[in-house]
Amino acid sequence: MKMSGSRCRSSKRLIIFHVFFFTFAATGSSTPQVPVLIWSSEGLPPLASPAAGHITTHDQLASYLNSAFGSGPHTVLLFLQDKLSKDDFTVFGGVYGNKQDSVFQNLEAALQSSSSSVTLPALAWSGYSAVPSLLEEKLGVSPLLVDADTLSHLSINKSVSxxxxxxxxxCTGAQMSCKEVLHANDVIIGEVMSIMKLKSVPYTAVYTGRQPSRVIPESSISHRPMGRTLLQMVQSDDRPPIMYNSSNSTCIMLWAQSLNISLSRTSSWIDLMNETASLEGSVCNGTHSRLVLNYADRYVLSFDMTQRMYPVSGRNWFTLDTVQLQVNGQTATFNGGRGIYAPAEYSFHCESVTSFRDALLVPSGSLGNSSDWRLNFVDFQIQGFGLNNGTVFSYASDCASFFTPGIWMGLLTTLLLLLILVYGLHMIMQLNTMDRFDDPKGPTISVPQTE
Structure with missing residues (x-):
């Protein structure tokens, strides 16, 4: 859907903005998608209005960005939220005309005051956000991570892109509600817009998400496999595992639904699985494997694994000895050898690997300023040895013990019922029949009656 025009029509944009999102949120789609909002202080090329329910492809977005950034230098502000869906606007955007109830007041004000704006309600999402890479390709520059305070002191060269x-x-549900987090993000957008206005720098702003906040599965429930499935199967078709290759063969594989880190007990979680990582520094051999995930030198996450022979069990085992997190020159080390291990030819899988609750990752020694750093890996699976085909994990050794609390409750209940049954059978077997009876040929017993 397109929203563009001169300033004389800017008063209508807010209504179109709400009606647009309310209408498209009601249509629904089974394909994962993220909305994209684009507005500019100078002007944007027109965009034909798509049909209702249309999902914009990456090629269509690339074609539009080619026309938007055809020639000359451009300054682009990319507001990249961890998650974003149309439902966030319909639930928290005051779509019923109550402007005071909207958490996107600064965003709506920016759209209203801009020279022109374009809205893509549904950009196809396939496991990663295409917007940052497309902007980087069109502008020919790498993104610079800034915040409102950094931007206020930053000198922007208008002669280059x-x-x-x-x-x-x-929101992750751990600290603040979604409404509070989205309101805080809207405040940041307002601060950035004010700074750009003071600097008098022409700009184009883009607001989107790294992934949808609400993803509807592509396949229906009837097509999903029923019953138990092998753990070596990849958990998601949209996101392949991270693989490190050495000597033309894969020697380390890692997959997780999310790799969450938190740098304080009050800050929100950062999911590194949504970022693109470099594997530079990773090594592997017959006894030691090290997987390094370098996220543009902002965050560096390292997994150290060793393989050794244990004579008691008569087989080789591998352990995830340490997990290191480096941020801004500080390093925190978490030990995992006591709880994260598996046979050398297996992979290790666990539904939850944390450093703070039922911790499998234990902080090592004094962490200094990083003592409040926390890790939370969801649906985590890793293998550093014994990879044969290099495409799927080997059979997984799960961290969950066989005798879970539910199994213990069932066993104790069965034992109690069995004891009751045995006691009842024992009481029945103790019943005795009479061994003497009255002689039927003898005189009958008469009972005199008295009046």
Whole structure:
């Protein structure tokens, strides 16, 4: 859907903005998608209105960005939120005309005051956000991560293209509600817009998400496999595992639904699985494997694994000895050898690997300023040895013990019922029949009656 025009029509944009999102949120789609909002202080090329329910492809977005950034230098502000969906606007955007109830007041004000704006309600999402890479390709510059305070002191060269990345968090349910987080993000957008206005720098702003906040599965429930499935199967078709290759063969594989880190007990979680990582520094051999995930030198996550022979069990086992997190020159080390291990030819899988609750990752020694750093890996699976085909995990050794609390309750209940049954059978077997009876040929017993 398109929203563009001169300033004389700017008063209508807010109504179109709400009606647009309310209408498209009601249509629904089984394909994962993220909305994209684009507005500019100078002007944007027109965009034909798509049919209702249309999902914009990456090629269509690339074609539009080619026309928008055809020639000359451009300064682009990319507001990249961890998660974003149309439902966030319909639930928290005051779509019923109550402007005071909207958490996107600064965003709506920016759209209303801009020279022109374009809205893509549904951009196809396939496991990663295409917007940052497309902008980087069209502008020919790498993104610069900034915040409102950094931007206020930053000198922007108008003669060259600039891609300024403002990272916005999303609610995780751990600290703040979604409404509070989205309101805080809207405040950041308002601060950035005010700074750009003071600097008098022409800009184009883009607001989107790294992934949808609400993803509807592509396949229906009837097509899903029923019953138990092998753990070596990849958990998601949309996101392949991270693989490190050495000597033309894969020697380390890692997959997780999310790799969450938190740098304080009050800050929101950062999911590194949504970022693109470099594997430079990773090594592997017959006894030691090290997987290094370098996220543009902002965050560095390292997994150290060793393989050794244990004579008691008569087989080789591998252990995830340490997990290291480096941020801004500080390093925190978490030990995992006591709880994260598996036979050398297996992979290790666990539904939840944390450093703070039922911790499998134990902080090592004094962490100094990083003592409040926390890790939370969801649906985590890793293998550093014994990879044969290099495409799927080997059979997984799961961290969950066989005798879970539910199994213990069932066993104790069965034992109690069995004891009751045995006691009842024992009581029945103790019943005795009479061994003497009255002689039927003898005189009958008469009972005199008295009046």
């Amino acid at each position: 600039n891609l300024l990345l403002i990272s916005l968090s999303y």
